[in-house]
Amino acid sequence: MFVARNSGSNPVRSKHICEYQGVTLRYLEHILQVLVKDGILRGIRGPKGGYLLARDRRKIPLRDIFESVQSIAGDEKEKESNSELKKKIIEPLWMDINDNVKNYLSTLSIQDLCDRAMEKGLAEGNKKSDFNI
Numbered sequence: 764m765f766v767a768r769n770s771g772s773n774p775v776r777s778k779h780i781c782e783y784q785g786v787t788l789r790y791l792e793h794i795l796q797v798l799v800k801d802g803i804l805r806g807i808r809g810p811k812g813g814y815l816l817a818r819d820r821r822k823i824p825l826r827d828i829f830e831s832v833q834s835i836a837g838d839e840k841e842k843e844s845n846s847e848l849k850k851k852i853i854e855p856l857w858m859d860i861n862d863n864v865k866n867y868l869s870t871l872s873i874q875d876l877c878d879r880a881m882e883k884g885l886a887e888g889n890k891k892s893d894f895n896i
Contacts, residue, residue, distance in 0.1 A: 764880070766804065767820045767873045774813030794832065801831040820873035829868050 765783055766775045777795060781788050795814060798804040805817040816823065 764873065764876050766814050767816055767877055774807040774815050776813040797831050797835055803827055803831060820877065823873045824869050825871045826865050826868040829865065
C-alpha cells in the first residue's frame with residue numbers, strides 16, 4: 764500500500780518504507796524480493812532506485828500479495844510436527860480457511876485499499892497505515 768500511495772512515477776526506497784512502517788531493512792528486503800519475483804513490484808537499481816508497482820493497482824488482487832507472502836511462511840512449516848491430529852484435523856481446517864480467505868481477497872485490489880484509506884482520511888503519504896506492500 765505504501766508503494767501504491769507514494770511512488771507515482773518515482774520508485775519508493777526500501778529505507779523510506781522501513782522508516783514509515785518501523786520494520787528492519789533485513790525483514791523488508793526479503794518480502795520485497797518475493798513481491799518482485801512474483802510480479803507484484805518492480806525493483807529499480809541505482810542511486811535513484813527503489814520499488815514501483817509492476818501493474819496498475821486496480822489489477823493487483825490482494826490474493827496475489829497474500830499468496831506471495833504466504834510462500835515466505837511456507838519455509839517455516841516444514842519444521843512443524845507431523846502428528847496424526849495435525850494431518851487429519853488441523854491441516855484440512857486450515858486449508859478450508861485459507862481457501863475462503865483467498866476467495867475473499869480475490870475480490871479486492873490494492874486500489875480498493877487505497878480507496879478505503881482515502882475514505883478514512885489516511886490518503887496522505889505521511890500518515891501511518893497498518894498495511895503496505
